[in-house]
Amino acid sequence: MIQFEAVHKRFPNGTTAVHDLSLDMPEGGVTVFVGSSGCGKTTSLRMINRMVEPSSGTIRVGGRDVLDQDAAELRRSIGYVIQQAGLFPHRTVLDNVATVPLLLGWGRKKARTVAAELLERVGLAPEMGKRYPHQLSGGQQQRVGVARALAADPPVLLMDEPFGAVDPVVRTQLQDELLRLQQELSKTIVFVTHDIDEAVRLGDRIAVFREGGHLVQCAAPAELLARPADEFVADFLGAERGLKLLSLTDLSGVPQGPAPEGGSWELVLDAGRKPVAWKAKDSGAETPVRPLRDADSLLSALNESVASPAGLVVRVDADGVLTGVTSRDDIHGRAGVAHAQALTGAPSRGSAPDPAPQSPEGLEVAEADAS
Ligand SMILES: Nc1ncnc2c1ncn2[C@@H]1O[C@H](COP(=O)(O)OP(=O)(O)OP(=O)(O)O)[C@@H](O)[C@H]1O
The missing domain is CATH 3.10.580.10 (CBS-domain)
Incomplete structure (x- = not known):
């Protein structure tokens, strides 16, 4: 569903963030990117929705080269969740979730109806929809972030350390919630985390990166844990x-x-x-x-x-x-x-x-x- 073929990213300052990345991410599965800080996980993720453009190589989503698609349209068709949710502070929770449906021209009434359904789906009470983001806890804000990303029912969801800023108990609840949602929705999810336990819990496949944007190993969690490709991966797994x-x-x-x-x-x-x-x-x-x-x-x-x-x-x-x-x-x-x-x-x-x-x-x- 998402394919990277010999993708390279070098920023204008000379930093190579991603080095010759070839990787297939299965449709309807969760692929988790892990690795130490600065090893190119976020850059790889952001190249999927063209928030970063590759220097060379090809990225395909659903068989189509992302560079052949209008960038704004592509982004609207791919859900994106980031740490601390990235919600619009001056919009109510309901209007935050309705943002993309409105951009897609669904009309205010339909967009809000869908938004209200999604809030319920991610475990938030209807009255939360009237609040502003600062009136919610960190975990509740992350739920809104997930609801917002799902609002236009995109087949692909990109999640960049979405649960990185919440305490361990809430984090586990959010992981449970995501696993439950994924059972119902079967989205193609790419998930970035520093936390190997989170990767093992959520991933159908785990891609381990190392410094310089090198992919070291990509495998199902059990295979990765049982047969790490090298010392680096073994050390990373703990x-x-x-x-x-x-x-x-x-x-x-x-x-x-x-x-x-x-x-x-x-x-x-x-x-x-x-x-x-x-x-x-x-x-x-x-x-x-x-x-x-x-x-x-x-x-x-x-x-x-x-x-x-x-x-x-x-x-x-x-x-x-x-x-x-x-x-x-x-x-x-x-x-x-x-x-x-x-x-x-x-x-x-x-x-x-x-x-x-x-x-x-x-x-x-x-x-x-x-x-
Ligand atoms: N806009 C940019 N210009 C120059 N260098 C950049 C830019 N964005 C990222 N980098 C560099 O590219 C490398 C990879 O960054 P990236 O954010 O993809 O890593 P990461 O694995 O997601 O890191 P972290 O886990 O800390 O978020 C880093 O060395 C970073 O400093």
Whole structure:
């Protein structure tokens, strides 16, 4: 959907911001650009909507060379979200979101109706539409920024560190919101961040850049974490690569059994069979439980298995009703398998817990299968 072919950008002051970049970004997927400061992520992003013009090479969106299109028209057809939202301070939130539809000549009434629907979609109450940007929190402003970028229903969304300026809790909420929206909308998204955890969480593919505008590796998160192309990428991913890999594997294949009876810990349920706490048989002291669903990650399960006084992870269905418990050993065992599968290129998300082949021959077969 978005293709870079031998793209080079050299600014008039002699700085090479992007060096010979060739990259395909899949339609309906999230491609995340990561890398240290000044390595050309923003310049690459801004060349897609012609806010920066390439010095050489070709960029195509939907098969069309961006340089063959009118720049203003192109920009209106591509949503753009930046850090601190970049909202117009003297326009209400509703009018901020309605900006592009109005420019496209939709008429005030239709533009405002669409804007109001979008505010709801990004989780903002209708009355927020009457406020001005400075009357919103940072996280709320970012939601407005996302709504504004989506207003004309563009197939492509460019997001330049959109959640960089909010605290970690709000950031996680905004990431969740974006993942939820993306499930509904399937936009082609290019997302710039400094945060590798954010990249792993949001990306279908992650492109790692290094100084001088060089693309070092572009791969799916699991592949990148399991097989970084070189030391630079490995360093960038950090020492906890193995744990990050576990965040990509869900709990669905991990066995569960009935909650224990008669041991030193008893699982307390409410009237609807929703888990509430672990109760110590001797003292009666209760420790709250944080039950997990099948879609939760193995990393959360490892964390819970360590935190649980009974050494058991409590599992629930989509309604929060108890389905069973899983032992610390089972979680650890599955974590080892998931890690080995990632190293051999076998799929890990929701896959059956078969041990992965460990031999060099097995590695070759798995890689051929994955390609
Ligand atoms: N208009 C410009 N004129 C000259 N040099 C520029 C210009 N814009 C960016 N650069 C330089 O190009 C290089 C790449 O910048 P860019 O903003 O693309 O990096 P980045 O990876 O997005 O950085 P950051 O993570 O800090 O935002 C940097 O060395 C930067 O100083």
